[in-house]
Amino acid sequence: MAYKMSAAMASSYSSSSSNSTSINSFTPVYVGSETVNGVACSIYQYTSSGVVSKMWISNANGMTIRVVSGTSQMDYTNYSFATIPDSTFTLPADAQLISIPGQ
Numbered sequence: 001m002a003y004k005m006s007a008a009m010a011s012s013y014s015s016s017s018s019n020s021t022s023i024n025s026f027t028p029v030y031v032g033s034e035t036v037n038g039v040a041c042s043i044y045q046y047t048s049s050g051v052v053s054k055m056w057i058s059n060a061n062g063m064t065i066r067v068v069s070g071t072s073q074m075d076y077t078n079y080s081f082a083t084i085p086d087s088t089f090t091l092p093a094d095a096q097l098i099s100i101p102g103q
Contacts, residue, residue, distance in 0.1 A: 028055070036065050037077060 026046035033042050034056065041056035053069040061081070067074045091097075 033059075037075065039065050041065050 026048050028044040028046040031043050031045045031054070033040065035041065036056045039056075040059045042059055043054055043056050045052065045054045047053070051070045053067065055064055056066040057063070058065050063076065063079070065076055
């Protein structure tokens with residue numbers, strides 16, 4: 001599955017006030033820097049519901065590269081910022097659009 005998003009849209013999403021408010025409500029603290037999977041990152045730590053979590057954020061593009069929360073670790077890999085052709089999002093001629101009730 002792919003979702004095409006313009007650079008402007010991506011920028012507004014990552015800096016949206018609702019996103020920033022929810023993240024800042026955990027009072028993240030900068031705790032250092034580290035290279036993860038070849039990506040230079042800043043590390044931020046916060047506590048939510050008694051669970052200490054850390055996020056490794058790419059210094060180059062602000063993308064989350066790693067999250068460690070409690071005893072779980074999640075690494076984000078195999079992503080691309082390459083241009084996706086518009087034809088990727090063209091529906092087949094026989095596609096039927098349906099409405100979802102309540103949406």
